[in-house]
Amino acid sequence: MPAISVHHLRKIYRTHVKEPGLWGSVKGLVRRHYLTKEAVADISFEIQPGEFVGFLGPNGAGKTTTLKILSGVLHPTSGEVRVLGHIPWKREPAFQRQMSLVMGQKNQLWWDLPAYESFVLNREIYEVPPKQFHAKLEELVELFGVRDLLHVQVRKLSLGERMKCELIASLLHSPLVLFLDEPTIGLDVVSQKRIREFLKEYNRRTHITILLTSHYMEDVKELCERVIIINFGRIVYDGALAHLVERYADQKRLTITFAEAINHQDFSRFGKELARSEFSVTIETPRAAATHVASEILRTYNVADIAIEEVEAEEVIREIFASGEAGTEP
């Protein structure tokens, strides 16, 4: 049985439009004009237990809305969802005890208190037996390396330390499913990397199912074998990250460094020129022709170094967003 299954999920918001100016506000009190916005148009996917799936999409694509529906905060307009066999928005305690939602921009830890006090509170909310609580806390503290931080007020912690404590708070009841909404937002590169390492290790150890949204490509690249890309409320791609590049990027990049200055030489017959300096040039050529072009260049010029690279996944995704092309991996 899949841990998460979603069929034809749809969510429409109704918001009222505020007319500009004071008079507009007054009019709005009497008669409102409503605007419907389709946040999620039609989404279907399944996630197996233990998977670590990345949910990618530009702002407003519907990622957070989907996550909130899956965690039971919001009601969908239509569609069928099961998480661990439960309908999330019924908010049955039996379901809530087995999952956690962590949002990068919203904290559950109490600002003025040491994180440990918030952990104790969660112990009561989730009714974790004391013995299990201490064992789990010990495991997480060890994994995250935050032993010295437990008794320091949360407001005195750095953003990265705070996120580690947020994660511990949400894992103390040993959930089977974890929803992460932008957990690395605003963190510096080093903290991001460490948070990623912990998540990866925790997923490996416990086989917890994780669905993570992010708009940092690095998060997804390092953590998730599978990505679901969503744009305008629809799934654009669902499959392995590695295949995404092969599938959508039909170009490869050659960067050639010459032994002598290239002056005004013309390389247009090899492909599209992307960059040039005194000694080097970068050319984009069709995937199939890349090796042929490389050997041609090596034969013709005095080459010091040549590199053939894939187009960055980030760029591929950006292009998918721009073109709105749809497709799923077979």
Added chain:
Amino acid sequence: MMRRYFKLYLAYVRNCFVRLLDYRGEFYMQIFAWTMWTGLSLLFLYVVFAQVGELRGVTGERWTREDMIILNGTFAILESLLHALVVPNLGRLSEQIRHGTLDLVLTKPASAQFQVSARYVHFGGVFNFLLGCVIVGVGLKMRGGGVTWQGAAIYVYLVLCGFLIAYALWFLSVTLAFWFVRLDNIGWLFDPILRIARFPMDIYPGQLKFIFTTVVPLGFLTTVPVQTLLGRAPLTVMATATGIAAALLYLSNAFWKFALRRYESASS
């Protein structure tokens, strides 16, 4: 079930106590402010009763200076309970809706109404609570005439009902924040309404009295408990007070659930 929520409540209290140790200055300031507040209202009472001998309600019920002291003590008790247990929580609800932290509350396996209503405790109200008790005691002593243990127990029970009624009314009004998201100021509306209960309901003219005893049952906050303590109300008011408190609590929960359904389908 009850035991579970009691344990959870203890955890909240523990949290708030740990915080208190860190902000002792704030704690003392609260005590000071509340004591001044109650002291000033007693002074006001003294000034009024220097001029008039007693208050006579429209029904002819007489409230002497001693009765009024007891009523004000009861009001101080009720007010301190509300400010210690209710205000710090309900004052935050609209902010929680606006910032979306309510989302996290909704993912947790405990009653959401309980979580948003019981999370914070202000210990600064404790002293005012004790002060209220002392004022009631002094009023009774000045008045002379015995109070039975039974009368005192019923009084405590009725004050508790009054507290629950006030909480439910307050909760009903802050739940409106789901429709009007910037509703931080609803507390300022509730405070003057609450202050109506500083005086016996009998002094309000007919229609107002009707409203305060039935529509918005403020009479059950202070007037009824004091009347019972002084042996001026029939014991059947206990059943009425219990019924009103239970009905309002139920209503507040139903309205909360209704508002949540709207939140679930409308918010982003």
